[in-house]
Amino acid sequence: MKATSRRDKIERTDWRVYLIADPSALSAERVGAAAGQTDKDRRFSAILDVVRAALRGGAGVVQLRDKSATSRELVEYGRALQDVCDGFGALFVVNDRIDVALACGADGVHLGPKDIEVSEARRIAPRLVIGASSGDAEGARALVEGGADYLGVGAVYEARASKADASAPRGPGVLAEVRGAIGESVPMVGIGGVNVQNAAQVAAHGASGVAVIREIVAADEPELAARGLLQAVGPAREI
Ligand SMILES: Cc1ncc(COP(=O)(O)OP(=O)(O)O)c(N)n1
Ligand SMILES: Cc1ncsc1CCOP(=O)(O)O
Numbered sequence: 001m002k003a004t005s006r007r008d009k010i011e012r013t014d015w016r017v018y019l020i021a022d023p024s025a026l027s028a029e030r031v032g033a034a035a036g037q038t039d040k041d042r043r044f045s046a047i048l049d050v051v052r053a054a055l056r057g058g059a060g061v062v063q064l065r066d067k068s069a070t071s072r073e074l075v076e077y078g079r080a081l082q083d084v085c086d087g088f089g090a091l092f093v094v095n096d097r098i099d100v101a102l103a104c105g106a107d108g109v110h111l112g113p114k115d116i117e118v119s120e121a122r123r124i125a126p127r128l129v130i131g132a133s134s135g136d137a138e139g140a141r142a143l144v145e146g147g148a149d150y151l152g153v154g155a156v157y158e159a160r161a162s163k164a165d166a167s168a169p170r171g172p173g174v175l176a177e178v179r180g181a182i183g184e185s186v187p188m189v190g191i192g193g194v195n196v197q198n199a200a201q202v203a204a205h206g207a208s209g210v211a212v213i214r215e216i217v218a219a220d221e222p223e224l225a226a227r228g229l230l231q232a233v234g235p236a237r238e239i
């Protein structure tokens with residue numbers, strides 16, 4: 001996203017549909033049909049197509065999450081995705097890796113409990129948008145106090161097909177608890193097993209938006225999937 005400051009980026013972002021671009025969720029058919037010499041080339045070409053489609057459908061944030069790519073590949077993929085997101089005015093975030101986020105000029109980084117701490121990341125990279133994962137109200141408050149710019153809260157529903165070590169479903173009530181604890185200080189997206197059927201429930205419990213892997217990456221028509229989520233979430237919250 002082309003914007004002057006971190007705060008500007010956070011405020012200009014449409015948080016309602018947050019795509020986690022994880023190539024491991026692509027169907028074999030989509031990878032097989034994509035352009036490229038090697039399987040890795042085809043996987044990245046396929047995920048780029050999915051990202052473009054989701055952005056056309058209204059996704060406002062894209063995260064690169066590829067647990068099997070090398071550091072070099074991540075930087076190459078990240079540069080390409082940042083470029084695509086810039087074209088749509090969307091925010092681009094790298095999962096786990098602050099070094100990769102800085103190297104590819106990403107807008108931000110998403111950090112979980114096994115990644116570098118938010119306060120450390122803030123010290124190293126004052127201009128990066130920093131997202132953090134949370135599963136409860138107390139942890140969420142600490143993350144915001146530590147400098148997190150937005151939160152990913154879950155797993156709201158069953159998500160272990162996409163993330164083997166995801167928590168058991170916490171239910172949408174966790175979103176209301178976290179929102180109660182952090183107030184309107186930062187955007188918060190609900191994550192884990194979110195789909196077009198339950199997205200409205202996620203929003204109704206105080207989330208600014210929904211973060212999804214399978215619902216878009218594994219969809220036959222990712223553009224329609226993103227558009228459906230956007231409609232289900234409804235009008236954007238103030239935060
Ligand atoms: C938006 C968003 N929320 C939560 C997560 C999960 O992050 P983490 O707990 O670090 O797990 P991995 O995704 O790294 O396996 C996320 N990636 N994005
Ligand atoms: C990365 C992540 N963090 C918590 S659940 C999850 C996976 C979400 O994937 P899906 O949207 O396919 O359930």
Ligand SMILES: [Mg+2]
Binds near residue numbers: 112
């Ligand atoms: Mg992580």
